[in-house]
Amino acid sequence: MLRLEAIDAGYGGGRVLQGFSLDVAAGEIVCLLGRNGAGKTTCMKAIMGLLPLMAGRVMLDGQDIGRLPAHEVPKAGIGYVPQGRRLFAGLSVAQNLEIGLRARGSGRDTLEEVLDLFPRLRERMAQPAQTLSGGEQQMLATARALCLRPKVLLLDEPTEGLQPSMIEAIRQVIVQMRDAGVAVLLVEQRVDAVLSVADRVAFIETGRNGEVMEADALRADHGIVERYVGV
Amino acid sequence: MELGPYILLASLEGAVTAAVLALTAVGLSLVFGVMRVVNIAHGEFFMLGAVIAWWVANSIGGPPAMGFAAALVIAPLVVGTIAAAADMTILKRLEYDPERTIVATIGLLYILQQLTLMTYGPDARPVEAPFNQRLALPWIGRTETGWEMYYPWGLSTTTYKLAVIGAAAAVLGGVWAMMARTRIGLLMRATQADRDMALAFGIPVEKVYALVFGIGAGLAALAAVLIVPIQQAHYLMGADPLLLSFIVVIIGGLGSLPGTVVAAILIGLSDGIISVFFSPTLAKILATLLVGLVLVFRPNGLFGTRAP
Numbered sequence: 001m002l003r004l005e006a007i008d009a010g011y012g013g014g015r016v017l018q019g020f021s022l023d024v025a026a027g028e029i030v031c032l033l034g035r036n037g038a039g040k041t042t043c044m045k046a047i048m049g050l051l052p053l054m055a056g057r058v059m060l061d062g063q064d065i066g067r068l069p070a071h072e073v074p075k076a077g078i079g080y081v082p083q084g085r086r087l088f089a090g091l092s093v094a095q096n097l098e099i100g101l102r103a104r105g106s107g108r109d110t111l112e113e114v115l116d117l118f119p120r121l122r123e124r125m126a127q128p129a130q131t132l133s134g135g136e137q138q139m140l141a142t143a144r145a146l147c148l149r150p151k152v153l154l155l156d157e158p159t160e161g162l163q164p165s166m167i168e169a170i171r172q173v174i175v176q177m178r179d180a181g182v183a184v185l186l187v188e189q190r191v192d193a194v195l196s197v198a199d200r201v202a203f204i205e206t207g208r209n210g211e212v213m214e215a216d217a218l219r220a221d222h223g224i225v226e227r228y229v230g231v
Numbered sequence: 232m233e234l235g236p237y238i239l240l241a242s243l244e245g246a247v248t249a250a251v252l253a254l255t256a257v258g259l260s261l262v263f264g265v266m267r268v269v270n271i272a273h274g275e276f277f278m279l280g281a282v283i284a285w286w287v288a289n290s291i292g293g294p295p296a297m298g299f300a301a302a303l304v305i306a307p308l309v310v311g312t313i314a315a316a317a318d319m320t321i322l323k324r325l326e327y328d329p330e331r332t333i334v335a336t337i338g339l340l341y342i343l344q345q346l347t348l349m350t351y352g353p354d355a356r357p358v359e360a361p362f363n364q365r366l367a368l369p370w371i372g373r374t375e376t377g378w379e380m381y382y383p384w385g386l387s388t389t390t391y392k393l394a395v396i397g398a399a400a401a402v403l404g405g406v407w408a409m410m411a412r413t414r415i416g417l418l419m420r421a422t423q424a425d426r427d428m429a430l431a432f433g434i435p436v437e438k439v440y441a442l443v444f445g446i447g448a449g450l451a452a453l454a455a456v457l458i459v460p461i462q463q464a465h466y467l468m469g470a471d472p473l474l475l476s477f478i479v480v481i482i483g484g485l486g487s488l489p490g491t492v493v494a495a496i497l498i499g500l501s502d503g504i505i506s507v508f509f510s511p512t513l514a515k516i517l518a519t520l521l522v523g524l525v526l527v528f529r530p531n532g533l534f535g536t537r538a539p
Contacts, residue, residue, distance in 0.1 A: 045427075050430060070430040071434055074432055075433050080431045082428065087428075088424040090420060090423075091420060095417055099421050102433065103434075
C-alpha cells in the first residue's frame with residue numbers, strides 16, 4: 001500500500017531522513033519508534049508533501065506521490081493526524097470535519113460513520129474546536145482525518161497528554177481502521193501503547209533505518225526498545 | 232454655526248472617511264490575516280482603482296452614472312487581477328516569506344506608481360459623481376419660542392456621501408458573509424489558522440492566497456472608486472490610505488476583520504472631527520500616537536490574537 005523507498009528529507013537543505021525506507025500494507029499497523037529528533041515526524045511530513053523530498057520515492061498503490069503538490073497528497077488517500085492535533089482554531093467542530101470531508105469529496109454518510117466512532121463529537125458540532133478538552137481535540141483530529149476515507153492513516157503521537165480512557169478510545173478506533181483494511185503508520189513514544197496495537201515495529205535512528213520486527217517478537221525482547229528509544 | 236451642528240457636520244465627513252478607510256483596511260487585514268504578508272503596495276492598488284475609474288468613466292462617456300457604474304465593476308476586477316498576478320509571479324516565488332515579501336511589495340509599490348506616472352501623468356483628475364444632490368440636515372435647538380427643529384445654515388451633506396457610507400457598509404457585510412457563510416470563506420479561514428494543515432487536507436493554498444491577495448486589492452480599488460468623485464485620482468494618492476490602513480489594522484489587531492472595522496470607524500471619525508476643528512495634520516499625529524500607545528499597552532491590537 002504505502003512504500004517509502006530510500007527517502008531523504010529535512011529542513012532548509014539539512015537532511016534529517018537519510019535513505020529511509022518503509023513498507024506499510026493494507027490492514028496493518030506499523031509503529032515507528034525512535035528517540036526524540038530521530039526523524040519520525042519528519043517522515044510523516046515528507047509523506048504528506050509538507051517537506052520536499054531530496055531523494056527517494058513515496059509510493060502509494062504503485063504510484064509515486066512523492067513529487068505531487070502537497071495539497072494533492074490527501075486526495076490520493078492519505079489521512080494525517082499531526083502531533084499536537086493542529087485543529088483549525090476558530091472553526092467549529094462541524095467545520096473542521098467539513099474540511100476533512102471536502103478533501104476527497106466524501107459525503108454525509110462518511111460523516112455519520114465517523115461520528116458513530118466518536119459520539120461525543122456529535123454533541124459538540126457547533127462548538128469552536130479550541131474550546132474542546134485535550135481528549136476531545138484528539139478525537140476531532142482523528143475524526144477529521146477519517147473523513148477523507150483514507151487508504152493510509154498517519155498518526156503522530158495520538159495519545160500524547162491523554163488520560164487512559166481517551167487513550168483506549170483512540171486505540172480502539174485505530175484497530176477498527178486496521179480491521180477495515182486501512183494501512184496505519186503510527187508514531188508513538190509510549191512503548192506500551194505501541195505494543196498494544198502494532199503488527200510490526202520499525203525503528204528509526206538519526207534518520208536511518210533501524211530494525212523492523214514483528215510486534216510479538218518485540219514483546220519478547222524488550223532490550224531492543226531500550227537500545228533504540230532508551231526506556 | 233453652533234457647536235452641535237458643527238460636530239454633526241464633522242462627524243458626517245468623518246463617517247465618509249471611516250467608510251472608505253474600513254474597506255481599504257479590511258483588504259490589508261485580510262491579506263495579512265490569511266497570508267501573513269505585509270502588503271506595502273496596498274495603497275498603490277487603491278491608487279490604481281481611482282486611476283482606472285477615471286479612465287473607465289472617461290472612455291464610456293454618456294451620463295455620469297453609467298461611467299461610474301462601469302468603473303465600480305471594472306476597476307476592482309482589473310486591480311484584483313493585477314494583484315493576483317503579482318501574487319503568482321512574485322510572492323509565490325518568495326514562498327510568502329514575511330521579510331522578503333515586504334521588500335518585494337515595496338518594489339511593487341514603486342513599479343505601479345511609476346508606471347501610472349508614465350501612462351496617466353502627474354495631474355489630478357476628477358470623476359463625476361453619479362448623483363450629488365445637496366441635503367440640508369435638520370437640527371433640534373433652543374430658540375426664542377422653545378425647542379424647535381430647524382435647518383442651520385451650512386449643515387448639509389450630499390446624497391453621494393451618504394451613498395458611499397451605505398455602499399461601504401453593504402460591501403463590508405458582504406465580506407463578512409463571504410468569510411463566515413461560504414465555502415471559500417471556510418477555506419480561507421482554515422488556511423489562516425494553519426497553512427500546513429490546510430495543505431494536508433487538500434486545500435490548494437496557493438490558489439487561496441492568489442484569491443485573497445486579489446480580493447484585498449479589489450477592496451482597496453473599490454474604496455478608491457467610491458472616493459474618487461470626492462477626491463481626485465492622482466498617482467501619489469496611495470500614501471495616505473496605506474498609512475491610515477496600517478494604523479487601523481494595528482489598532483484593530485492584525486488579521487482581525489471586526490477589529491479593523493471598529494478601528495476604521497474610530498480613526499475615520501476622529502480624523503474627520505479633528506480635521507474640521509483643528510487640522511488634518513493634527514488628526515494624523517494623534518492617530519499615530521494612538522498606534523504607539525496600542526503597541527505599548529496592547530501589542531496585539533484591540534481585537535487581535537497572538538500570531539501563531
